[in-house]
Amino acid sequence: MTPATSTTDWLPAAIRNVAIERRLKSGQTLFHAGNRSLGFYEVVGGTVRLIRVDRSGREAVLQTAVAGETLAEASLFSSVYHCDAVALTEAVVRLYPKAAVLSELQRDSETGKAFAAMLARQVMALRTRLERRNIYSARDRIRHYLTVNAGADGRTVALTGTVKQLAAELGLSHEALYRVLARMEAEGEIKKLGATIKIKSMM
Amino acid sequence: MTPATSTTDWLPAAIRNVAIERRLKSGQTLFHAGNRSLGFYEVVGGTVRLIRVDRSGREAVLQTAVAGETLAEASLFSSVYHCDAVALTEAVVRLYPKAAVLSELQRDSETGKAFAAMLARQVMALRTRLERRNIYSARDRIRHYLTVNAGADGRTVALTGTVKQLAAELGLSHEALYRVLARMEAEGEIKKLGATIKIKSMM
DNA sequence: CGAGTGATTGACTTAGATCAATGACCGTGG
DNA sequence: CCACGGTCATTGATCTAAGTCAATCACTCG
Numbered sequence: 001m002t003p004a005t006s007t008t009d010w011l012p013a014a015i016r017n018v019a020i021e022r023r024l025k026s027g028q029t030l031f032h033a034g035n036r037s038l039g040f041y042e043v044v045g046g047t048v049r050l051i052r053v054d055r056s057g058r059e060a061v062l063q064t065a066v067a068g069e070t071l072a073e074a075s076l077f078s079s080v081y082h083c084d085a086v087a088l089t090e091a092v093v094r095l096y097p098k099a100a101v102l103s104e105l106q107r108d109s110e111t112g113k114a115f116a117a118m119l120a121r122q123v124m125a126l127r128t129r130l131e132r133r134n135i136y137s138a139r140d141r142i143r144h145y146l147t148v149n150a151g152a153d154g155r156t157v158a159l160t161g162t163v164k165q166l167a168a169e170l171g172l173s174h175e176a177l178y179r180v181l182a183r184m185e186a187e188g189e190i191k192k193l194g195a196t197i198k199i200k201s202m203m
Numbered sequence: 204m205t206p207a208t209s210t211t212d213w214l215p216a217a218i219r220n221v222a223i224e225r226r227l228k229s230g231q232t233l234f235h236a237g238n239r240s241l242g243f244y245e246v247v248g249g250t251v252r253l254i255r256v257d258r259s260g261r262e263a264v265l266q267t268a269v270a271g272e273t274l275a276e277a278s279l280f281s282s283v284y285h286c287d288a289v290a291l292t293e294a295v296v297r298l299y300p301k302a303a304v305l306s307e308l309q310r311d312s313e314t315g316k317a318f319a320a321m322l323a324r325q326v327m328a329l330r331t332r333l334e335r336r337n338i339y340s341a342r343d344r345i346r347h348y349l350t351v352n353a354g355a356d357g358r359t360v361a362l363t364g365t366v367k368q369l370a371a372e373l374g375l376s377h378e379a380l381y382r383v384l385a386r387m388e389a390e391g392e393i394k395k396l397g398a399t400i401k402i403k404s405m406m
Numbered sequence: 407c408g409a410g411t412g413a414t415t416g417a418c419t420t421a422g423a424t425c426a427a428t429g430a431c432c433g434t435g436g
Numbered sequence: 437c438c439a440c441g442g443t444c445a446t447t448g449a450t451c452t453a454a455g456t457c458a459a460t461c462a463c464t465c466g
Binding site: 058059062105106109113115116117130148150154 | 351
C-alpha cells in the first residue's frame with residue numbers, strides 16, 4: 001500500500017549485524033556483470049545505478065537506487081550478477097551477504113515470510129506506479145497519484161518530498177507539474193496546504 | 204532477466220491441484236476491498252483489473268492483469284483485500300487458497316525460496332520497465348527495450364507479440380512506434396526480420 | 407466472401423518538454 | 437551579520453515529438 005520501498009525492516013538483527021558497509025566514490029563500480037554474487041545491497045546514502053551494457057558500449061539503466069532503497073535482491077538466488085552497478089554520486093552501501101541471508105530465511109520461516117511479504121508489497125507498488133505511467137494526460141496521472149496515495153479520509157495526500165521529486169515520480173517535468181497543480185487549484189479540484197494536498201471536488 | 208511475468212512455475216503440484224477455477228463475466232467483481240482475503244489469483248484467460256475507488260467514486264487502476272499473470276500476491280500476507288478486482292472482459296481465474304500456499308511455503312523451504320526468487324525477479328523486471336518509462340524520447344525508449352531484451356548475441360531481439368502490444372509495453376501509440384521503427388531501419392540502426400529485430404549499428 | 411484486426415503511412419493538433427527569468431530560502435564562510 | 441552560491445517554486449514563451457484522426461492494404465477466420 002505505501003509506495004515506500006520500505007527497505008530492510010524485515011531483516012532480523014542477526015543479519016543486519018553482519019552487513020558490510022562500503023563507501024563508493026562517484027563513478028566507482030560496485031560489481032560487474034558476471035562477478036560472483038555476494039549478496040544484495042542497501043543504499044545508505046547517495047545514488048547507485050544498475051546498468052546493462054551491450055556490446056557496442058551503449059548502456060541501459062535498469063534501476064536507479066537512492067538512499068533507503070535496495071539493490072539486486074534477485075542476486076540472492078543467482079550465482080552471478082547480471083548487470084553492472086556503479087555509483088552515480090558518492091555513495092555508501094551495505095552488503096547483506098548471501099549465505100547469511102539465505103540460511104536465515106531457511107532457518108526462520110517467520111523471516112522468510114516477512115521477506116516474501118516485503119517483495120510482494122514491492123511488486124504491488126511497482127505495478128501501481130507502472131500503471132500510472134500508462135496514463136497519458138498529466139492531469140489524470142496526478143489524479144491517479146492522489147487517489148492512490150490519499151490518506152484514510154480519502155481526501156488528504158501528504159507529499160513526501162519536494163515538488164520536483166514528485167514530478168520525477170510522475171514522469172513529468174517539474175514545470176508541467178507546477179502548472180497543472182496550479183490549474184487544478186484554480187479550478188477548485190484541489191487545495192495545497194504546505195506539504196499536503198487536499199482533494200476537494202472532482203471533475 | 205526475462206521480462207515474462209512467469210507466473211506459477213514455482214508452485215508445487217500439491218498446491219496447483221487445490222487451486223479453484225472460477226469464470227467471470229465481463230464487469231463482474233472478483234473481490235472487494237475489505238473482503239477477507241482468500242488467497243491470490245492467476246488469470247487464466249481474459250483481463251482482470253485491480254481498482255482503488257475513492258469516496259467520490261473516482262477509480263484508479265492499480266494493475267491490469269492479463270492471461271498468465273498473477274494477481275494480489277500480497278494478499279497472502281494480509282487478512283483482507285485492499286482494493287477491488289473486476290473483470291474487464293469475460294475471464295477465467297484460478298484461486299490459490301491462502302492457507303494451502305502459506306503452509307506449503309513454510310513446510311518446504313525450497314518452495315519458499317522459489318517463491319521469493321520469483322518475486323525478486325518480478326521486482327527487478329518491473330523496476331526495469333519503470334526505469335524505461337523515465338526515458339522521454341520514443342527512440343531512446345525503444346533502444347532501451349532493445350538492449351535490455353537482446354538475446355545472447357546482444358544483437359537480436361525476438362518480439363514476443365504484435366507490434367501493437369510492444370507499443371503498449373513501451374507506452375507509445377502504435378503509430379509512433381511504427382514510425383520510429385521505420386526511421387531506425389531507414390537509418391540503418393536496426394533491421395526487422397519477421398518477428399525479430401536485428402540491432403545493426405548504434406548512433 | 408465480408409468482418410475484424412494488424413501493419414503502415416499521411417496530415418493535423420496539442421500537451422508537455424525546453425529554455426529562460428525571477429523571487430524566496432537556506433546554509434555557510436568570512 | 438551579511439553577501440553569495442545553490443536549490444526550490446513559479447510563471448512566461450516557444451517548439452516539437454508524439455498523440456489523434458483517417459485511410460489503405462494485407463490476412464485470417466468462420
